[in-house]
Amino acid sequence: MDATTGTTDAGTHWSRTGPNGTTPVVLIHGLGLSMGTWDQHMPALAASHDVLRYDLLGHGASGPPPSELSLTTFSEQLVDLLAELAIEQAHLVGFSLGGMINRRVAIDHPERVASLSILNSPHARGLEAQRLVEQRAIDSAAGGPAATIDATLERWFTPDFRREHTAVVDWVRDVVLANDLHHYAAARWVLANGVTELIEPDPALTHPTLVMTCENDSGSTPAMSETISAEIADSRLDIVADLQHLGLLEDPDRFTGTIIDFLATA
Numbered sequence: 402m403d404a405t406t407g408t409t410d411a412g413t414h415w416s417r418t419g420p421n422g423t424t425p426v427v428l429i430h431g432l433g434l435s436m437g438t439w440d441q442h443m444p445a446l447a448a449s450h451d452v453l454r455y456d457l458l459g460h461g462a463s464g465p466p467p468s469e470l471s472l473t474t475f476s477e478q479l480v481d482l483l484a485e486l487a488i489e490q491a492h493l494v495g496f497s498l499g500g501m502i503n504r505r506v507a508i509d510h511p512e513r514v515a516s517l518s519i520l521n522s523p524h525a526r527g528l529e530a531q532r533l534v535e536q537r538a539i540d541s542a543a544g545g546p547a548a549t550i551d552a553t554l555e556r557w558f559t560p561d562f563r564r565e566h567t568a569v570v571d572w573v574r575d576v577v578l579a580n581d582l583h584h585y586a587a588a589r590w591v592l593a594n595g596v597t598e599l600i601e602p603d604p605a606l607t608h609p610t611l612v613m614t615c616e617n618d619s620g621s622t623p624a625m626s627e628t629i630s631a632e633i634a635d636s637r638l639d640i641v642a643d644l645q646h647l648g649l650l651e652d653p654d655r656f657t658g659t660i661i662d663f664l665a666t667a
Contacts, residue, residue: 412464415455419447429499435461441653459584472595476505494518516667524625545582609667610636615644
């Protein structure tokens with residue numbers, strides 16, 4: 402597939418692939434990763450959709466954030482990217498932190514959003530779970546991504562996948578460890594605390610919405626996805642059996658097929 406790539410005036414690195422004339426589909430990766438997260442999904446998605454993916458501020462080939470990071474900083478990065486590429490409206494597919502960013506865009510700029518796909522993304526946590534994610538953010542600030550990478554990979558991938566697909570796991574490890582310590586810690590704090598902005602938004606979100614997570618995702622649990630779905634009328638809920646946080650990479654066909662099916666109805 403031929404791709405058009407570029408970097409915006411603000412430093413956002415992006416790539417666009419697929420046929421013109423359709424409402425663009427924007428892919429938003431998660432904490433510590435890059436737009437390469439979507440490599441295995443691109444052949445099927447871009448066969449029939451205009452697909453735009455990009456690196457979050459402080460991630461991949463994008464520049465550092467212009468100010469203190471917040472969920473709004475990330476959402477405005479996307480809105481600015483859409484404006485620079487003259488995209489009036491798009492389907493926003495967000496994984497983990499990306500699923501928080503697309504909800505923030507939908508709250509602040511509802512007219513720019515054709516639909517939402519919220520994948521393995523956190524929502525309201527109990528007190529103990531909130532304490533744990535905040536402690537991980539503190540650990541990251543003290544020691545960088547390396548301080549928590551082994552525990553992170555155990556949460557993200559099933560044991561069998563870690564053992565049998567070392568190339569994928571090593572790619573994720575390398576991408577996460579390449580992050581700047583300060584930017585990674587700041588983004589992790591947004592992941593830990595930004596969910597409070599997204600609970601029961603007023604007015605409620607009304608966009609066509611797909612909510613997915615995996616049965617054994619300990620940080621973006623089925624209960625969280627059920628709550629997100631319950632807060633968005635007529636949303637579609639899909640829980641993927643057995644997998645953990647990065648089911649997106651363990652079984653890309655399962656996720657891509659569901660997204661394509663959803664987009665056909667959205």
